[in-house]
Amino acid sequence: MRRAISCQVLLVGLLFAAVGQPASAGDRKEWVKLTDCHYVEGKDNDGDSFRVRSGDKEFTARLYYVDAPETNLRQGDRTRDQSLHFGITLDETMNAGEKAKKRVQELLQKPFLIWTRWATAGGRGRESRYYVIVEIDGKSLGEILVNEGWRG
Numbered sequence: 682m683r684r685a686i687s688c689q690v691l692l693v694g695l696l697f698a699a700v701g702q703p704a705s706a707g708d709r710k711e712w713v714k715l716t717d718c719h720y721v722e723g724k725d726n727d728g729d730s731f732r733v734r735s736g737d738k739e740f741t742a743r744l745y746y747v748d749a750p751e752t753n754l755r756q757g758d759r760t761r762d763q764s765l766h767f768g769i770t771l772d773e774t775m776n777a778g779e780k781a782k783k784r785v786q787e788l789l790q791k792p793f794l795i796w797t798r799w800a801t802a803g804g805r806g807r808e809s810r811y812y813v814i815v816e817i818d819g820k821s822l823g824e825i826l827v828n829e830g831w832r833g
Contacts, residue, residue: 709798710798710799710800711798712796712797712798713796713797713798713799714794714795714796715735715736715738715794715795715796715797716735716792716794717735717736717792718733718734718735718792718793718794718795718815719733719734719735719789719792719793720732720733720786720789720790720793721733721734721739723741725741725806726782726785726786727749727751727752727778727781727782727785728747728749728750728752728778728781728782728784728785728826729743729744729747729748729749729781729785730742730743730744730802730804730810731785731786731789733795733813735795740809740810740811741806741808741809741810741811742795742797742810742811742812742813742815743802743804743810743811743812743813744812744813744814744815744822744823745812745813745814745823746823747822747823747826749778749781749782749785749826750763750774750775750777750778750781751763751774751775751778752775752778752779752782753775753778754771754775756805760774760775781826784826784829785822785826788817788822788825789815789817789822791817793815793816793817793822794815794816794817795813795814795815795816796813796814796816797811797812797813797814798812799811800812
């Protein structure tokens, strides 16, 4: 019971964490709608960042306002912070991260829509990531994850 509640609390808490500062009015870019987007397998894919292909463009998408648990200890401090914050073990944290990753992959098996301003999301990777809002059948991917409560 504790684990189920912990995973739900972890998802809800992390999902609503803001992931960046809004752009100032001077550098505000227009929203761009990308249709017929496809999930692309990638070694760094997780519950909040993943490879996407739209037409001839392929890039790493980073969900706005979603912060899924880490799936490994490559960012050990981050994983430990998540574990401590929610009072669960490192293994439970990474297990929740794996569940989020798998669920996102399942949800993105059919074509989806992306809204982006091509704002770069920081990170430790060599390649830029871009903040996005993903829509599946008119619903936000982030909203779907929260509504499901990560029961699995």
